[in-house]
Amino acid sequence: SYVLTQPPSVSVAPGETATITCERKTAGSYSVQWYQQKPGQAPVLVIYSYSDRPSGIPERFSGSNSGNTATLTISRVEAGDEADYYCQVWDTSTYHFVFGSGTKVTVL
Amino acid sequence: QVQLEESGGGVVQPGRSLRLSCTASGFIFRNFAIHWVRQAPGKGLEWVTVIWYDGSVKFFADSVKGRFTISRDNSKNTVILQMNSLRVEDTAVYYCARDHNGDGLGYFDYWGHGALVTVSS
Numbered sequence: 001s002y003v004l005t006q007p008p009s010v011s012v013a014p015g016e017t018a019t020i021t022c023e024r025k026t027a028g029s030y031s032v033q034w035y036q037q038k039p040g041q042a043p044v045l046v047i048y049s050y051s052d053r054p055s056g057i058p059e060r061f062s063g064s065n066s067g068n069t070a071t072l073t074i075s076r077v078e079a080g081d082e083a084d085y086y087c088q089v090w091d092t093s094t095y096h097f098v099f100g101s102g103t104k105v106t107v108l
Numbered sequence: 109q110v111q112l113e114e115s116g117g118g119v120v121q122p123g124r125s126l127r128l129s130c131t132a133s134g135f136i137f138r139n140f141a142i143h144w145v146r147q148a149p150g151k152g153l154e155w156v157t158v159i160w161y162d163g164s165v166k167f168f169a170d171s172v173k174g175r176f177t178i179s180r181d182n183s184k185n186t187v188i189l190q191m192n193s194l195r196v197e198d199t200a201v202y203y204c205a206r207d208h209n210g211d212g213l214g215y216f217d218y219w220g221h222g223a224l225v226t227v228s229s
Contacts, residue, residue: 001170033215035153042203042219043145043153054217086153090213095167097143097155 002091004100011106018074020103022087025068030090032070034063037102038083046085047072074105082107110134110218112204117223120194128189128223130204138162138182141212144189146200147222156202159187161210172198194227201225 005023012018022032031050035043045054047063050070060075074081087100116128130142144156157168159178166178177190187204201222208214 030213035216037153042221043216044219045215045217048208048215048217084152088153088215090215095213096169097145097158099153099155102152 002089002094002096002098004087004089004098006085006087006100006103008101009104009106011108012074012077013108014077014079016077018077018081018105020072020074020085020087020105022070022072022100023068024070024089030092032063032065033088034061034070034072035086035088036081036083037086043086077105077107079107081105110206112206112218112220114202114204114220114223117202117225119226119228121229122194122196122227124194125190125192126194126225128191128202128204128225130187130189130220132185132187132206135206137185139210141207141210141214142180142187143205143207143212143216144178144187145203145205145216145219146198146225147203148197148200151200154200157189158207158212160212165212167212191225194225196227199225199227 003025034047037043050065051063062073084102111133120126141160143158175193180187203222204220205216206218208217
């Protein structure tokens with residue numbers, strides 16, 4: 001099955017930059033999306049198609065891709081950015097959707 | 109504004125059935141695919157199933173294939189997740205989510221607040 005690998009946790013000081021990676025170990029997927037989930041809340045889409053940002057998402061959130069690794073970057077981190085972040089792809093071979101295991105971002 | 113609301117969650121014994129509903133508003137429901145995504149307590153997100161805009165195509169995760177079914181009524185803006193032969197490991201918060209596309213090959217741009225399903229004897 002398709003596997004997406006994320007670091008379990010990232011810690012960052014306010015005002016600094018948080019970087020979260022998502023490694024795809026298998027070929028055959030479309031673009032990568034990123035979701036933010038705060039405790040007790042539903043996930044929110046923050047990046048789609050590797051680097052596009054939905055309306056209402058701050059410009060501080062950006063996405064990129066190089067080879068088999070997608071990256072979510074949060075610039076000028078704020079306390080309110082503390083959350084779990086999940087990457088997601090669509091597996092073209094099975095028509096299934098796959099999430100990474102999630103990365104907990106802690107703001108120091 | 110786009111809204112999705114799940115209902116029907118609760119406590120059920122292993123082997124029994126439960127039906128979840130997802131009712132949508134604020135957009136042209138018949139144009140979009142709808143997914144179910146679940147999250148076990150303290151765990152990550154797991155995609156469960158999708159139904160395309162017209163109900164013609166459905167896909168299921170291997171973990172629920174043969175036990176769960178999905179249907180939609182575009183006249184009522186509703187999607188139904190029928191869960192049969194429930195297992196303890198099906199315990200989770202179940203979210204319905206709208207696909208950006210009608211064909212269910214996009215991404216999840218809007219989510220409901222979730223419904224808790226607890227499978228326990």
